[in-house]
Amino acid sequence: MKRFAFTFLLYTSPLICYTLICEYYFFVDKETVGVDKVVEGQLKSTRETYYFRSFFNNSPSLYKLKMAQKKNADILIIGQSTVLQFRDVMFHPFESSFYNMGFSINNMNDLESLFHNIKTGKLHKPKLIILGLDVSLIKKTLYVNPDNEILNPHCDEVSYPKYHAMASQLFIKSQLSKKTDDGLPNRHLGFGYLGERGTGFRRDGSMHYAGDIAKFIKDPVFRDPGNYKKLLDDKDYIFTEPYEIDQALLKRLLNDLKLLKQSGTEVTVFIPPISDDFYSYFATNKQFNAFFNDYLAIQSSLADNGFDVINFTTPKDIGLSDIYMLDGIHPGEVFTGRLLYEHIAKSKQKGLLSKVDTGYLKKLILSKTTFPLSFMRDTSVFNY
Secondary structure, three states: OOHHHHHHHHHHHHHHHHHHHHHHHHHHOOOOHHHHHHHHHHHOOOOOOOOOOOOOOOOOHHHHHHHHHHOOOOEEEEEOOOHOOOOOOHHHHHHHHHHOOOOOOOHHHHHHHHHHHHOOOOOOOEEEEEEOHHHHEEOOOOOOOOOOOOOOOOHHHHHOOHHHHHHHHHHHHHHHHOOOOOOOOOOOOEEOOHHHHHHEEOOOOOEEOOHHHHHHHHEEEEEEEOOOOHHHHHOOOOOOOOEEHHHHHHHHHHHHHHHHHHHOOEEEEEEEOEEEEEEEEHHHHHHHHHHHHHHHHHHHHHHOOOOOOEEOHHHHHHHOOOHHOOOOEEEEEEHHHHHHHHHHHOOOOOOOOHHHHHHHHHHHHOOOEEEOOOOOOHHOOOOO
């Protein structure tokens, strides 16, 4: 028996050491803090904290749903990654009643399930919803998984041993590749490898891109890390064929928004901007450009149906340059703030948006600490 135990330990000790080393680093970077504790920690923290893992799935739909249930926000931002730069400070004095659910909606099934949860009282009924209408929501042959992430959100992987094994493999690969965090802050800023270093979801649901800001501080030029030109050329991501609006999806969307509005919730539809660099590039692609023009025509249809719309634009259209974009299709928070400010200032708002303090937002935009990608409200992250 002793011999067997010795042999067993001899052969398993490398695996045990490997597991302990990985779990130690996961513990240090708070990668394995569960979603429930992340939500609790962010809401209780007296300073801004961030949540973003690198080796485990972030379960964004699960995380955002739990946060939304706790926040009971009157101003709710919904959509995909293009709405993540809407921040609570843009809606002064309603910061405490704001939440950004961006990155938790992947398709029409998700959107309709979210609306159903609001209708049935499973989620607080907001006074105002701002919906980011990405092309993928109404495009034929969605590139995303059609599974319903609102009804069945992705599990919290840190609770399952098999995901720890997969995360350990990713961790070892990252160490072997010797990737550095040049310009990123030190730890103790949140939850998860990136969250601890300042990149991730804030407690208001918006996204802080510490890495992109650090690179911009070092070299203030426009970057497109997503390489959307190549994705378009490869017909990948949201650029898969056919380039066609799914009329059935569009009809569902309009009907759902009408029902939501009839229930007493104000609805503003946000058509996300695109960098001038990428816009001029895809204009040479006749098929995709024709599809995109059909997509933009939806703005008129929405307006005809009585919906408030923040129309599509590029930075050049409002006197800015592409350095206000995080990449080809994601606006930075200052650009997003400008679009919101000009929309409220120019349109005749009657509801909750009319009560937003645009003077406060303007001061934020013109602040000496503000630069193209950020208001730098999270100044503790950087020596800036």
